[in-house]
Amino acid sequence: xxxxxxxxxxxxxxxxxxxxxxxxxxxxxxxxxxxxxxxxxxxxxxxxxxxxxxxxxxxxxxxxxxxxxxxxxxxxxxxxxxxxxxxxxxxxxxxxxxxxxxxxxxxxxxxxxx
Amino acid sequence: xxxxxxxxxxxxxxxxxxxxxxxxxxxxxxxxxxxxxxxxxxxxxxxxxxxxxxxxxxxxxxxxxxxxxxxxxxxxxxxxxxxxxxxxxxxxxxxxxxxxxxxxxxxxxxxxxxx
Numbered sequence: 001x002x003x004x005x006x007x008x009x010x011x012x013x014x015x016x017x018x019x020x021x022x023x024x025x026x027x028x029x030x031x032x033x034x035x036x037x038x039x040x041x042x043x044x045x046x047x048x049x050x051x052x053x054x055x056x057x058x059x060x061x062x063x064x065x066x067x068x069x070x071x072x073x074x075x076x077x078x079x080x081x082x083x084x085x086x087x088x089x090x091x092x093x094x095x096x097x098x099x100x101x102x103x104x105x106x107x108x109x110x111x112x113x114x
Numbered sequence: 115x116x117x118x119x120x121x122x123x124x125x126x127x128x129x130x131x132x133x134x135x136x137x138x139x140x141x142x143x144x145x146x147x148x149x150x151x152x153x154x155x156x157x158x159x160x161x162x163x164x165x166x167x168x169x170x171x172x173x174x175x176x177x178x179x180x181x182x183x184x185x186x187x188x189x190x191x192x193x194x195x196x197x198x199x200x201x202x203x204x205x206x207x208x209x210x211x212x213x214x215x216x217x218x219x220x221x222x223x224x225x226x227x228x229x
Binding site: 004031033040041042043044045048050055056090092094096097098099101102103104105106107108 | 146148150152155156157158159160163165202204208209210214215216217218219221222224
């Protein structure tokens, strides 16, 4: 059983489209995250939810909207896709903050905007 | 603000040789430190972590890291590298500031292993 699973693994789409990436964790964790990894492998936090409540919201365009229907799921919806959105997006989860902030990552979703 | 510097973008070592990957951090309080490894096309896997106590920590796959507060460093070491260790390695810092949920990652070091 995959601990943190993301779908789809690959996403190729045209500029201006709207797309969603789904994430599910079966670890019983309370906190989930979205990261963006650019072409130079730089990994940057975008959002974090704890028990369905938004706790981290970095400087991200408001075209990006996370949604957490329950604490096991955190989806990422992107409106009006732009070329610069092309990246690998990783979902992660942890039990919480501090010493509980051991994050487990999904395999990533490679988004290509043409 | 918290930050991590990994000075080496690429490192090449021969199989069987020892390895040290450098990591320097900046954090305003007691840091929690992590090393993750990313194989091609995969997510990040935790190698080891430091929260407190013994400054030399052991991780999976034969890796270890040493926390040196005076140098703000948390370097990763392995005595004998295997070809399967070729991957991207990320150092990260977190802690209790701001709720303790944020990890800041370094830019990564790509390790190449020559046979």
